[in-house]
Amino acid sequence: MRRPLLTAAVLTFAGLFPAQAQPVANPVATFAGLDKITGRITRFDVYIDETVLFGALELTPRACYDRPSSDTLQRTSAFLEVDQRSLDGSAERIFTGWMFADSPALNAVDHAVYDVWLIECKTSTNVPPPSER
Numbered sequence: 001m002r003r004p005l006l007t008a009a010v011l012t013f014a015g016l017f018p019a020q021a022q023p024v025a026n027p028v029a030t031f032a033g034l035d036k037i038t039g040r041i042t043r044f045d046v047y048i049d050e051t052v053l054f055g056a057l058e059l060t061p062r063a064c065y066d067r068p069s070s071d072t073l074q075r076t077s078a079f080l081e082v083d084q085r086s087l088d089g090s091a092e093r094i095f096t097g098w099m100f101a102d103s104p105a106l107n108a109v110d111h112a113v114y115d116v117w118l119i120e121c122k123t124s125t126n127v128p129p130p131s132e133r
Helices: 001-016
Strands: 028-035 040-047 050-053 056-068 076-085 091-100 114-122
Touching: 028 056, 040 050, 040 056, 056 114, 076 114, 091 114
Parallel strands: none
Antiparallel strands: 028 040, 028 114, 050 056, 056 076, 076 091
């Protein structure tokens, strides 16, 4: 007799918390970058583990995940490493962490000249992969 009551309690409790979908890994991250000197905004695609140069910044996304639009968590996130290149060729790590497309200011690249933020994660792009360049 307790089993139906327990089952009903579990189903009621489970209904209070919506099921979260597993994030989907994508091979391409799309970023936007602002050059604060010129006011120019550039949108660019970067493959995971590829390093690209935006102004004096080297950006390397290590992961890019998205979730269904029905999910209540941050839907699009990327783990990013950013190094600043100096004129002598040396690099200094200025950012390592997660960026969220839904909240670009939450974890932003703090730089005097450039802003970079995540736009989306994609499964494909018209940019050839690094192995084909």
